[in-house]
Amino acid sequence: MTDDNARLAIVTRWSWIKKKQKEYLDQKRETVRKYVDGESHYFDGHRYLLSIVKAQRSAKVTIAGNGRIELHCSDDAPYSAKQKAFDAFYRQHLNEFLRRNLPKWCKALNVDLPEIRVQRMRTKWGSCNPKSNRIMINLELAKKPLRCVEYIIAHELVHLRVRHHSSEFIALLETVMPDWRYHKDILNSLPLAYDEWTY
Numbered sequence: 001m002t003d004d005n006a007r008l009a010i011v012t013r014w015s016w017i018k019k020k021q022k023e024y025l026d027q028k029r030e031t032v033r034k035y036v037d038g039e040s041h042y043f044d045g046h047r048y049l050l051s052i053v054k055a056q057r058s059a060k061v062t063i064a065g066n067g068r069i070e071l072h073c074s075d076d077a078p079y080s081a082k083q084k085a086f087d088a089f090y091r092q093h094l095n096e097f098l099r100r101n102l103p104k105w106c107k108a109l110n111v112d113l114p115e116i117r118v119q120r121m122r123t124k125w126g127s128c129n130p131k132s133n134r135i136m137i138n139l140e141l142a143k144k145p146l147r148c149v150e151y152i153i154a155h156e157l158v159h160l161r162v163r164h165h166s167s168e169f170i171a172l173l174e175t176v177m178p179d180w181r182y183h184k185d186i187l188n189s190l191p192l193a194y195d196e197w198t199y
């Protein structure tokens, strides 16, 4: 794309970009997590209540019974260590889910198994680079229902075959997930993680 073409593309899509930004800002936000007893934490589409469990080793997160999620850490564990433990927990969960489920979606869509990266993303649930056969999945998805994660997997895999959200794209997505709109709506209605949005 030349500079002029890029500029034109942005100008013609400006109202759409603004609308999307507003939608993003209007979504209910999760407040900053404090990592204290009784605080709500989401995992797998469910709300869990946090229990702090005293431990000497490095901070670790586990799921306990009765809708509890446990953070094992020492009394003097810094905030960053607690945050890191949650991220590691979410990352492991997502990676395992992807490892188990990606092959069947690739087969259904007749695409090669891509390289997958789970990472923090500010504005998207996923992204796809067909050239390098690489897909990025937002770490935040670990908090959402698994079917929503599958919707993002299917969506990004369809991009390996169809670049834009054209009628061809939607038709292909619908062959493997006829109810994709429902999962998309759920994703868009759930609170996003707290994020200092700079727009």
Ligand SMILES: [Zn+2]
Residues within 6 Å of the ligand: 155, 159, 165
């Ligand atoms: Zn897309």
